[in-house]
Amino acid sequence: MSENTLIDDDFVAAVRRDMLKFAQLQLRDAALAEDAVQEALLAALAGGRSFAGRSALKTWVFSILRNKIVDLIRAQGRTTNVSALGDDDAALDASFDALFKTNAHWRPENRPFGWGDPEESLREERFWAVFEICLNHLPERTARVFMMREFLELETDEVCRELGITISHCNVILHRARHGLRRCLETSWFAPGEKPC
Amino acid sequence: MLTCKEATRMMSEAQDRPLSVGERLQLQMHLAMCRGCRNFRVQMDFLRTACRRYLGRRGSEENDSRIP
Numbered sequence: 001m002s003e004n005t006l007i008d009d010d011f012v013a014a015v016r017r018d019m020l021k022f023a024q025l026q027l028r029d030a031a032l033a034e035d036a037v038q039e040a041l042l043a044a045l046a047g048g049r050s051f052a053g054r055s056a057l058k059t060w061v062f063s064i065l066r067n068k069i070v071d072l073i074r075a076q077g078r079t080t081n082v083s084a085l086g087d088d089d090a091a092l093d094a095s096f097d098a099l100f101k102t103n104a105h106w107r108p109e110n111r112p113f114g115w116g117d118p119e120e121s122l123r124e125e126r127f128w129a130v131f132e133i134c135l136n137h138l139p140e141r142t143a144r145v146f147m148m149r150e151f152l153e154l155e156t157d158e159v160c161r162e163l164g165i166t167i168s169h170c171n172v173i174l175h176r177a178r179h180g181l182r183r184c185l186e187t188s189w190f191a192p193g194e195k196p197c
Numbered sequence: 198m199l200t201c202k203e204a205t206r207m208m209s210e211a212q213d214r215p216l217s218v219g220e221r222l223q224l225q226m227h228l229a230m231c232r233g234c235r236n237f238r239v240q241m242d243f244l245r246t247a248c249r250r251y252l253g254r255r256g257s258e259e260n261d262s263r264i265p
Contacts, residue, residue: 022251104200111233118243122250131247149213150248156213175209182240 015058016041019065025135026069026147027076036072040065070152073144074162088139089176096179112182115190127189134184138177145170146177199227204234208241 016037023033044061099110106112121127135143148159160170199207204227207220216224228235 100200100202104202106201106231106233112236112240113233114236115240115243118246122247128251131251150245151251171206171210171213174213175206178209178212178241178244179205181244182237186240 011054012041015061019061021132022062022151023065023069025132026144026151027072028140028143032072036065036068040068066152070148070154073148073152086139086141089142092139092142092176092180095183096176099183112186113190115186121189130185130189134181134188137184138180142173142177142180145173146181149174199223201227201231201234204228204231205237208234208238212241212245 019037019040020033023036024030027033027036040061044064099107101107138146145159145163148154148162149156154162156167156170156174160167204224207216207224210216228238
């Protein structure tokens with residue numbers, strides 16, 4: 001029973017906390033997230049597989065959770081009309097348009113500046129807190145499409161198929177999400193002390 | 198000639214599908230002259246890296262050669 005030594009209470013608690021955060025961001029429903037995490041953990045621990053180490057175990061647990069979330073999103077996708085444009089989406093589009101002059105080139109004050117060494121940011125705990133806040137600021141349906149693509153790693157055509165939207169609409173939504181996240185990180189994390197070039 | 202706005206859309210789509218030869222050429226020409234869009238492109242790659250890293254899956258399923 002060598003794998004049992006990997007699965008102590010502290011480890012399970014830590015993994016569970018990470019899973020819950022992930023599931024809540026994806027599903028935006030605390031009870032649903034709780035259920036998905038519980039099921040994924042039980043399935044993983046009951047599997048009786050042996051693992052080379054904790055990170056292999058964690059990867060396995062998250063892959064189970066990802067599949068559960070994909071199923072739940074597929075179920076939700078049929079009940080929400082993802083193609084309806086919300087007010088918050090329109091506001092995000094307006095904030096994107098505002099970055100450009102009438103000739104569709106960057107306004108000098110909004111031109112993207114260099115973010116220095118991003119690897120450095122990824123090592124900082126505070127960066128991840130900002131990253132999460134920025135994710136949470138995205139309009140709900142926009143965030144869902146983005147997360148299906150970037151966190152669940154579905155191909156764009158599958159995302160479109162599941163949500164019943166066209167590829168070009170999908171591209172518009174993903175672009176909107178990336179703009180929102182980029183601007184949020186730029187103003188909330190990378191801006192202090194940086195000067196546009 | 199691409200505008201910056203068109204270039205950003207193309208760079209976002211490049212995260213989701215391979216660009217055509219024509220698109221790549223247009224984009225290259227634009228990027229050669231536009232520092233803002235060059236920064237934007239680096240930032241798109243950064244967003245993807247951050248999303249992948251968010252799950253703590255670094256190195257477990259992919260071999261990311263950009264990270265030494």
